[in-house]
Amino acid sequence: MQLANYLFFTTQCEAALDFYTRCGLGRVTALMRHGDHGVPLACEGMRGKVMHSRFEGPGLLFFASDNHDAEPMRGSAHMLILDNRATTDRLFTALADGGEITTHLAVQPWGSYYGKLTDRFGVQWMLDCLSQTAV
Numbered sequence: 001m002q003l004a005n006y007l008f009f010t011t012q013c014e015a016a017l018d019f020y021t022r023c024g025l026g027r028v029t030a031l032m033r034h035g036d037h038g039v040p041l042a043c044e045g046m047r048g049k050v051m052h053s054r055f056e057g058p059g060l061l062f063f064a065s066d067n068h069d070a071e072p073m074r075g076s077a078h079m080l081i082l083d084n085r086a087t088t089d090r091l092f093t094a095l096a097d098g099g100e101i102t103t104h105l106a107v108q109p110w111g112s113y114y115g116k117l118t119d120r121f122g123v124q125w126m127l128d129c130l131s132q133t134a135v
Contacts, residue, residue, distance in 0.1 A: 005062040005078060007123060008070040013050035016121040017064060023094040026057020034066070043068050077116070077124035085113055088129040095119050095127075 009016060017028050031053040032039075034046040041047055049066035062078070082088045092105050098120035105115035105127070113129040 002061070005076070007062060007064040007073070009050075009064065009066050009121065010068065010070045011045075011049055011066050012121055013053065013064050013066040016119075016123070017050070017053060017055060019119070019121070020055060023091060024057075025091075026055055026060050028053055029056045030054040073122045073124070077126050079126040079128060082127060082129045083131055085129050085131055088113060088115075088127050092117065092127050095125050 007013075007016070017031075021027050032051045034049050034051045035041050036051070039051065046066060046068050051065055053064050055062050055064060060080070080091070082091070089105065092115050096117045096119070099118050101115065101117045102124075103114065103116040105113060108114045111130075113131065114127065116124065116126045118124050
């Protein structure tokens with residue numbers, strides 16, 4: 001068994017996937033569009049938008065799509081566990097570009113180097129680095 005998140009966007013899925021690729025999280029490994037392969041459209045405005053995608057990187061897997069009835073994301077976050085503070089800093093900065101930092105990266109009372117943000121697409125990310133070394 002493996003748990004994988006599924007992100008729902010209204011019309012920005014492809015832009016979000018491009019952003020996550022540029023951040024260095026991984027890449028899109030599968031993508032289908034609304035209106036392709038004879039799949040009926042829920043509405044004409046969805047034609048060409050992402051119907052289903054798979055995004056993979058080292059230790060990371062999630063799925064995403066555009067949906068005309070998608071609700072704003074809330075109540076869930078991607079939590080990335082890292083073992084290098086320099087990588088954590090770089091990734092946190094990249095994901096925060098155009099978003100909102102809710103907890104700045106810092107050593108927390110439980111001992112982890114941790115920060116939380118909501119990216120420009122409304123997706124929440126928590127980065128947790130167990131290393132105390134600022135390598």
